[in-house]
Amino acid sequence: xxxxDFGNFKxxxxxxxxxxxxxxxxxxxxxxxxxxIYGFDLNQARIKIAEELNIIDKGFSSFEEIPWEDIDLVILxxxxxxxxxxxxxxxxxxxxxxxxxxxxxxxxxxxxxLQAILEPFEFIGAHPIAGxxxxxxENSVDGLFKGKKLILTIEEETENTKRLEKLWTxxxxxxxxxxxxxxxxxxxxxxxxPHAVAFxxxxxxxxxxxxxxxxxxxYPGAGxxxxxxxxxxxxxxxxxxxxxxxxxxxHTIDEFINSLQNLKKLIEEENEEALIKIxxxxxxKRRELD
Amino acid sequence: xxxxDFGNFKxxxxxxxxxxxxxxxxxxxxxxxxxxIYGFDLNQARIKIAEELNIIDKGFSSFEEIPWEDIDLVILxxxxxxxxxxxxxxxxxxxxxxxxxxxxxxxxxxxxxLQAILEPFEFIGAHPIAGxxxxxxENSVDGLFKGKKLILTIEEETENTKRLEKLWTxxxxxxxxxxxxxxxxxxxxxxxxPHAVAFxxxxxxxxxxxxxxxxxxxYPGAGxxxxxxxxxxxxxxxxxxxxxxxxxxxHTIDEFINSLQNLKKLIEEENEEALIKIxxxxxxKRRELD
Numbered sequence: 275x276x277x278x279d280f281g282n283f284k285x286x287x288x289x290x291x292x293x294x295x296x297x298x299x300x301x302x303x304x305x306x307x308x309x310x311i312y313g314f315d316l317n318q319a320r321i322k323i324a325e326e327l328n329i330i331d332k333g334f335s336s337f338e339e340i341p342w343e344d345i346d347l348v349i350l351x352x353x354x355x356x357x358x359x360x361x362x363x364x365x366x367x368x369x370x371x372x373x374x375x376x377x378x379x380x381x382x383x384x385x386x387x388l389q390a391i392l393e394p395f396e397f398i399g400a401h402p403i404a405g406x407x408x409x410x411x412e413n414s415v416d417g418l419f420k421g422k423k424l425i426l427t428i429e430e431e432t433e434n435t436k437r438l439e440k441l442w443t444x445x446x447x448x449x450x451x452x453x454x455x456x457x458x459x460x461x462x463x464x465x466x467x468p469h470a471v472a473f474x475x476x477x478x479x480x481x482x483x484x485x486x487x488x489x490x491x492x493y494p495g496a497g498x499x500x501x502x503x504x505x506x507x508x509x510x511x512x513x514x515x516x517x518x519x520x521x522x523x524x525h526t527i528d529e530f531i532n533s534l535q536n537l538k539k540l541i542e543e544e545n546e547e548a549l550i551k552i553x554x555x556x557x558x559k560r561r562e563l564d
Numbered sequence: 565x566x567x568x569d570f571g572n573f574k575x576x577x578x579x580x581x582x583x584x585x586x587x588x589x590x591x592x593x594x595x596x597x598x599x600x601i602y603g604f605d606l607n608q609a610r611i612k613i614a615e616e617l618n619i620i621d622k623g624f625s626s627f628e629e630i631p632w633e634d635i636d637l638v639i640l641x642x643x644x645x646x647x648x649x650x651x652x653x654x655x656x657x658x659x660x661x662x663x664x665x666x667x668x669x670x671x672x673x674x675x676x677x678l679q680a681i682l683e684p685f686e687f688i689g690a691h692p693i694a695g696x697x698x699x700x701x702e703n704s705v706d707g708l709f710k711g712k713k714l715i716l717t718i719e720e721e722t723e724n725t726k727r728l729e730k731l732w733t734x735x736x737x738x739x740x741x742x743x744x745x746x747x748x749x750x751x752x753x754x755x756x757x758p759h760a761v762a763f764x765x766x767x768x769x770x771x772x773x774x775x776x777x778x779x780x781x782x783y784p785g786a787g788x789x790x791x792x793x794x795x796x797x798x799x800x801x802x803x804x805x806x807x808x809x810x811x812x813x814x815h816t817i818d819e820f821i822n823s824l825q826n827l828k829k830l831i832e833e834e835n836e837e838a839l840i841k842i843x844x845x846x847x848x849k850r851r852e853l854d
Binding site: 403423456459460461463464465467468470471472473474475476477478479480481482485486488490491493494498499500501502503504505506507508509510512513516517520523524526527528529530531532533534535536537538541542544546549550552553554555556557559560561562563 | 693713746749750751753754755757758760761762763764765766767768769770771772775776778780781783784788789790791792793794795796797798799800802803806807810813814816817818819820821822823824825826827828831832834836839840842843844845846847849850851852853
């Protein structure tokens with residue numbers, strides 16, 4: 275096992291001081307990263323918090339002021355829909371050999387767009403499978419990525435993909451490689467769909483409450499709170515993810531509605547045997563997760 | 565505050581030694597109930613476990629053998645669909661003045677049916693809003709009902725409803741009165757619908773895994789595990805609940821599908837403003853729960 279060298283990046287710029295960007299910076303420091311960690315955010319208040327909490331060494335809200343000569347890794351940690359714009363804006367400032375990566379939840383075509391924009395610089399798509407329903411740099415979690423998967427959406431290994439893999443491994447992440455389009459299908463299924471379902475469930479309960487003139491939220495049974503916890507996730511982030519990964523999200527919603535319509539049909543028909551079969555299959559699959 | 569007298573019931577028979585029946589008996593003992601606690605179950609192994617764990621004083625698997633003269637409260641804790649049959653079977657044995665109640669998740673018409681069957685004995689519908697996704701008397705939880713709601717589906721107070729209320733209050737439950745039909749609507753919305761959604765979600769992920777030849781369950785992102793925890797609930801219990809509360813369950817599934825179809829439409833149209841509005845409304849409602 276090699277010692278921690280964090281891929282030998284000498285200086286890192288985190289663009290977007292939210293929960294993930296902040297947790298990335300915080301974890302780097304606590305794991306012993308010795309290079310500089312800079313932050314960029316348009317919101318001055320966030321920079322102040324990040325500096326005061328010693329999450330970053332220095333923050334900026336203008337690209338002109340950043341000491342680009344110190345930076346050989348840039349991490350995009352803003353909402354996914356801003357990535358192309360930011361890539362265009364930062365490209366003229368980048369030092370030769372600087373690697374650009376991200377922590378965004380949507381990959382697919384976007385990865386190829388960013389590679390085209392940033393060429394000859396190397397863009398490497400990355401997605402840490404970690405988070406909380408909280409937002410903001412002030413809620414940054416030290417060690418957020420420990421034991422969590424980190425998906426690199428690359429087609430072949432390069433010197434720089436190996437460096438980035440080493441950096442994330444040194445933060446405790448389990449790095450896995452996936453095609454950018456398969457990535458979007460997988461996370462539409464296991465993350466975007468469950469979020470859509472949670473938001474829709476709460477919406478349905480609001481409507482059902484109105485229908486009968488009773489506040490259903492006064493009766494959260496066992497499981498209900500767990501179930502809707504993710505409905506408290508950031509509306510602006512999730513609005514973007516749904517739209518950015520529209521094709522896969524809609525496909526998985528359709529597949530889910532088919533499953534639910536089928537379940538409903540079996541309930542209507544009181545088909546006990548088929549119901550038990552579906553419910554048992556679900557239980558088995560769910561138990562494998564534990 | 566009156567001292568704990570558990571409604572002055574002298575002997576209690578729990579019919580059905582599962583998680584809820586077991587937790588009820590276990591909690592009675594630990595809270596200092598001094599009367600006898602008998603158990604009934606067709607499964608001898610469960611009786612043995614319940615006796616060995618000192619959850620009940622004595623268990624029976626034949627109604628003839630039960631010392632009915634010692635019993636003035638019977639709690640139905642078997643699957644809801646067995647209630648009518650059991651009521652008919654036990655009625656000839658009941659001592660004058662014995663109260664019959666239950667811990668079932670479905671009320672509505674069933675309450676009136678049981679009252680008709682058991683007359684002149686008093687049947688009082690009760691539903692403790694507590695549970696875990698585990699099953700079986702061996703997983704009984706001491707104090708399961710502490711701080712939890714207990715719904716009594718009664719139309720007017722009687723001496724016996726007050727006694728039953730006292731018993732549950734002495735176990736730490738917060739007793740609330742509700743019309744039996746409103747009860748079924750409320751729990752279809754906050755419990756049965758979320759369970760149907762969780763089962764359908766896991767089912768959809770199984771299908772989506774097959775579609776792309778990838779095991780999606782290897783990628784449980786943040787929130788996903790919480791979300792599907794309830795999909796590990798008992799298939800036989802949930803099959804019964806769905807069928808017993810069919811009308812309300814189907815109505816709430818339809819309402820939920822409407823909400824999800826609407827969300828899908830907004831994603832397709834990339835209607836950012838309307839998406840943010842729905843997502844924010846959901847977040848607010850969810851946050852009120854904490």
